[in-house]
Each structure stands twice: as structure tokens, then as C-alpha cells.
Amino acid sequence: MESTYLNCLALFGVGGAHPGGLQLTKNILSKEKIDDTMKILDVGCGTGQTSAYLSKEYGCQVTALDCHKIMLEKAKERFRLMQLPIDTVYGNAENLPFEDGSFDMVLSESVTAFTHISQSIPEFKRVLKPNGTLLAIEMTRENPVTEAELAQIIRFYGVKQLLSEPEWCAHFQRAGFNHVHSEIFKLQTDAMNMYNAVDFSMSKDIDDSYFQILNEHQYLSMIYQDKIGCRIFRCRV
Ligand SMILES: C[S@@+](CC[C@H](N)C(=O)[O-])C[C@H]1O[C@@H](n2cnc3c(N)ncnc32)[C@H](O)[C@@H]1O
Structure with a gap:
């Protein structure tokens, strides 16, 4: 397996592998009307x-x-241990294996x-x-970056774009979301630094190269703290 940032998150089993972690998620979801009749897709669910x-919390599907x-696998194990009736699907966000109009919400x-948008x-x-x-928490370019900086960020994180x-709003609108609202999420250094995660399910025998990736992530988070940010997008048709 290649020593990439995403493989690193997977091997460490980082729960809440997004800026702000579960705390931000709870905050965002508390503003939505969610009930047990709703069907929600958590795309790129990570460890679940x-x-x-x-x-x-909501008893939704x-x-x-x-x-x-x-x-x-780690998500499935979490759901099994918590006895939660969650469907797990191996699939690609770029070609979702679901019928049109299947969900009330996509997260x-x-x-x-990380995808071809x-x-x-x-x-x-x-x-x-x-x-x-659609609720999306996404990495954003908050200030200009040089070509060399952009190349470093894209290479390290494996994102397809910054x-x-x-630009994000324009892409959402182009796809037919006419109402796009965005909010900035202020990253604190320690929030970028493993996203306040206290939820890990570590694989056995993690190679040293992945510890180096964690260090590089901390370093890049620090040097790019004014250039890379995070926004929360709420998109509706
Ligand atoms: C930074 S992690 C976030 C995981 C999770 N959403 C969370 O916040 O904890 C990004 C996740 O997106 C998944 N991912 C990346 N590209 C994807 C794609 N094209 N289709 C489905 N999942 C994808 C990765 O495997 C990884 O689990």
C-alpha cells in the first residue's frame, strides 16, 4: 500500500477525519431538521x-x-459494536450506485x-x-498560493484541486444547486492537528512512513494556516 495521507488516516483509523471533527458535525446537523423518516448518505464515510x-441520535436511515x-471495514466494525442498522457500501462518489432521488440529505x-468534482x-x-x-465541509484556498505551494498541497493530501x-460555489451552482450558502470554519492549529480526534481504531504494525506523514501534516498545517482553510457549504436545489 502506498504511503499516502488517506492511507495514513485509514491505518490510524481516525474518526472525524475532517476539520472540526465530530463537534463541528454535531453543530452543523443541529441546524437541520432531521427525523427518523429520512434517508441520509454519508459519502466518503471514513471510519463511520x-x-x-x-x-x-436521529434514528434516520x-x-x-x-x-x-x-x-x-473499520466503519462496519463500529456499526456492529454499536448495533446500528447502517448500510455500508463500497463505492465511488464519482459514480454512486444509487437510483436518482434516493436521499433526503447527502453529507x-x-x-x-479528493474527487473529480x-x-x-x-x-x-x-x-x-x-x-x-447537500452538506459539504471542504478544504478551501483562502489566500493566493504559488504554483509550487499548490503542487505540494495537492501532492501531499492527494486532493484533486484546492x-x-x-470557485466551490460556482461548481455547486453549475451542478444545479441554486441555493448555496457557505460559512467559514476557523481552524485552530490544534484542530488541523488531527482534528481534535480522540477516536482512533489503529491497525496493527503501522509502518514508520505513516508516522512521518502525520508529522508532515502537522508541519504543512502550520505553514499553510493562512492559505488553506475550511468552509461549510449547504446546497439546495
Ligand atoms: C479525509 S477522509 C474523511 C472521512 C470522513 N468523512 C470523516 O470526516 O471522518 C476522506 C474520505 O473520503 C474517501 N474518499 C475519497 N475519495 C473518494 C471517492 N471518490 N469515493 C468515495 N470515497 C472517497 C476516503 O477514502 C476517505 O475515507
Whole structure:
């Protein structure tokens, strides 16, 4: 397995692998009307922390999808231990294995930036019901970066792009989301630094190279703290 940032998150089994972690998730979800009749897709669910929270807290029907086998195995184990009736699906955000209009809500917590957005964002729109909501927490370019800096960020994190807030909004609108609202999430250094995670399910015998990735992540978080940010997007048709 290649020593990448996403493989590192998977091997350490980081729950809440997005800026702000579960605390931010709870905050965002508390502003939505969610009940047990709703169907919610947690796309790029990682180890399933948010899916578990949604199912336990709201009793809604949750589908947790990811394209990383280790992430999905850890999510399944979490749901089994917590006895939660969550559907787990191995799949790609760019080609979702669901019928049109299947979900009331799609959540993408630090996932879309890793995908080809010309495919994934229209897929989120397609699988949403006409009055559905997309909630996305995404990495943003908050200040200009040089080409060399951009290349370093893209290479290290494995994101496909580093968009500014207006660029993200334009992509959501192009996919048919006419109402896009965004909010900045102020990262604190220690929030970037493993996202306040207290929820780990570590694999055995993690290679030293992955500890180096954690160090590099801390270093990059620090040097790019004014250039890389995070926004919460709420998108509706
Ligand atoms: C930074 S992690 C966030 C995980 C989770 N949403 C969370 O907040 O804890 C990004 C996740 O997106 C998944 N991912 C990346 N590209 C994907 C794609 N094209 N389709 C499905 N999942 C994807 C990765 O496997 C990983 O689990």
C-alpha cells in the first residue's frame, strides 16, 4: 500500500477525519431538521463516526459509502459494536450506485476535494430528492498560493484541486444547486492537528512512513494556516 495521507488516516483509523471533527458535525446537523423518516448518505464515510452519530441520535436511515476498503471495514466494525442498522457500501462518489432521488440529505465531510468534482457534485445532486440538501465541509484556498505551494498541497493530501470559496460555489451552482450558502470554519492549529480526534481504531504494525506523514501534516498545517482553510457549504436545489 502506498504511503499516502488517506492511507495514513485509514491505518490510524481516525474518526472525524475532517476539520472540526465530530463537534463541528454535531453543530452543523443541529441546524437541520432531521427525523427518523429520512434517508441520509454519508459519502466518503471514513471510519463511520458521523454515520453512527446520525443513526444513534436521529434514528434516520443511514447509508455509509467509501472507496477505501480499510476505512469501510473499520466503519462496519463500529456499526456492529454499536448495533446500528447502517448500510455500508463500497463505492465511488464519482459514480454512486444509487437510483436518482434516493436521499433526503447527502453529507460530504472532507471528501469532495479528493474527487473529480465534475463527476462527484452532479452525482450528489442526482441521488438527492428534489428538495434534498447537500452538506459539504471542504478544504478551501483562502489566500493566493504559488504554483509550487499548490503542487505540494495537492501532492501531499492527494486532493484533486484546492478551490476558493467562490470557485466551490460556482461548481455547486453549475451542478444545479441554486441555493448555496457557505460559512467559514476557523481552524485552530490544534484542530488541523488531527482534528481534535480522540477516536482512533489503529491497525496493527503501522509502518514508520505513516508516522512521518502525520508529522508532515502537522508541519504543512502550520505553514499553510493562512492559505488553506475550511468552509461549510449547504446546497439546495
Ligand atoms: C479525509 S477522509 C474523511 C472521512 C470522513 N468523512 C470523516 O470526516 O471522518 C476522506 C474520505 O473520503 C474517501 N474518499 C475519497 N475519495 C473518494 C471517492 N471518490 N469515493 C468515495 N470515497 C472517497 C476516503 O477514502 C476517505 O475515507
